[in-house]
Amino acid sequence: MADIAAEPAAWQTARATRNGMTLGLAVGVSGLAFGAAAVASGLTVAQTAVLSLVAYTGASQFALAAAIAGGGSLVAGTAGAVLLGTRNTLYGLRLAGLLQVRGMLRLPAALGITDESTAVALAQPGRAAARAGFRATFASLYLTWNAASVAGAIGAGHLGSPTAFGLDVVGPAAFLALLWPRLRDGRAERGVAVAGAAIALAATPFCPPGLPVILAAVAALGAALRPATGEPAGRPPGEPAACAAVAGEAG
Amino acid sequence: MTGTWIAVLVTAVSCYALKLAGLTVPQRVLAGPRAQRFASLVPVALLAALIAVEAFGRGRSLVIDPARLAGLGAAVVALLLRAPFLVVILGAAGTAAVLRALGPVW
Numbered sequence: 001m002a003d004i005a006a007e008p009a010a011w012q013t014a015r016a017t018r019n020g021m022t023l024g025l026a027v028g029v030s031g032l033a034f035g036a037a038a039v040a041s042g043l044t045v046a047q048t049a050v051l052s053l054v055a056y057t058g059a060s061q062f063a064l065a066a067a068i069a070g071g072g073s074l075v076a077g078t079a080g081a082v083l084l085g086t087r088n089t090l091y092g093l094r095l096a097g098l099l100q101v102r103g104m105l106r107l108p109a110a111l112g113i114t115d116e117s118t119a120v121a122l123a124q125p126g127r128a129a130a131r132a133g134f135r136a137t138f139a140s141l142y143l144t145w146n147a148a149s150v151a152g153a154i155g156a157g158h159l160g161s162p163t164a165f166g167l168d169v170v171g172p173a174a175f176l177a178l179l180w181p182r183l184r185d186g187r188a189e190r191g192v193a194v195a196g197a198a199i200a201l202a203a204t205p206f207c208p209p210g211l212p213v214i215l216a217a218v219a220a221l222g223a224a225l226r227p228a229t230g231e232p233a234g235r236p237p238g239e240p241a242a243c244a245a246v247a248g249e250a251g
Numbered sequence: 252m253t254g255t256w257i258a259v260l261v262t263a264v265s266c267y268a269l270k271l272a273g274l275t276v277p278q279r280v281l282a283g284p285r286a287q288r289f290a291s292l293v294p295v296a297l298l299a300a301l302i303a304v305e306a307f308g309r310g311r312s313l314v315i316d317p318a319r320l321a322g323l324g325a326a327v328v329a330l331l332l333r334a335p336f337l338v339v340i341l342g343a344a345g346t347a348a349v350l351r352a353l354g355p356v357w
Contacts, residue, residue, distance in 0.1 A: 019336045026340060047259045054263035057270075064262050074258045078265075085266035087297055092273020093281060093290040101274065110271035115301060118294050166347030169322035172305040173343035175298045176323070180330050182295060189295050196296030197303035204308050212308075216300030217293055224289035 020136030028144025035152020112138030
């Protein structure tokens with residue numbers, strides 16, 4: 001900060017940190033809902049805490065709680081929850097090149113990969129800001145999500161519905177804000193985003209929650225296999241047959 | 252009880268391993284232009300899908316939740332006005348919360 005020439009970069013880093021902290025706090029509060037849902041489904045407080053500490057990925061955690069609540073096969077429930085975790089593998093592929101984390105530092109960094117930390121890192125103009133944004137989102141979301149999970153599990157979930165405070169809108173609004181610059185500037189990105197959204201919406205009635213978002217990766221695949229000059233149209237949405245097959249495995 | 256613990260531990264460790272796998276894939280695997288393009292576009296596809304599903308989804312059905320959509324509309328307006336990030340998400344959540352507080356219509 002002392003060096004004026006370094007100010008813009010320092011500003012970028014500070015803004016990335018601030019945005020990451022904000023998003024982590026706002027989204028982390030929904031851990032209350034997870035904690036309450038987990039205990040209602042029959043998980044203990046300890047099991048709820050282990051999921052939030054180690055899995056640390058909302059979609060998979062909610063899926064396992066729902067499967068246990070439904071009383072179905074634990075193997076199918078576990079397989080479905082793990083399948084939903086594959087979207088973090090796809091995020092990791094991108095973040096590996098962006099964050100350039102080396103050696104043992106990859107062990108803690110991997111834990112921090114979520115929709116939120118990926119979105120914040122990708123929205124930054126440079127590597128230093130991307131790393132700062134990732135770290136800030138990880139720290140703030142991890143602490144808030146875990147504290148809120150335990151609080152929800154021991155009964156604080158009854159305090160009020162998160163939707164009453166509009167917290168269900170925080171996630172999509174934040175992702176929209178973070179994607180905004182890429183959608184504004186990139187034609188290919190806009191095509192992929194529209195195709196991804198269309199695929200997910202078309203698949204929603206046919207799939208368990210969480211799967212439609214993973215199927216949207218097909219939009220990126222279609223655009224990547226296409227020559228860079230072409231307009232990426234993605235793939236026609238709605239593949240009920242393929243989706244039903246995957247859904248059957250996921251239970 | 253034991254079965255549930257196994258399910259919890261397998262889910263937790265597998266989800267972590269899936270994250271680590273993406274981060275530790277050798278960079279030469281991603282060296283090709285198509286692989287790079289895929290890795291770069293995948294978050295755009297997934298995050299756009301998340302926005303759509305969180306805007307219109309409720310379990311397996313698609314719904315119109317006026318308060319939720321109004322909140323997202325407020326976010327779009329804030330983004331068009333180049334508002335800071337915090338204003339965008341507070342405006343979105345605040346709009347939805349106020350509309351819901353106003354009555355059952357929302």
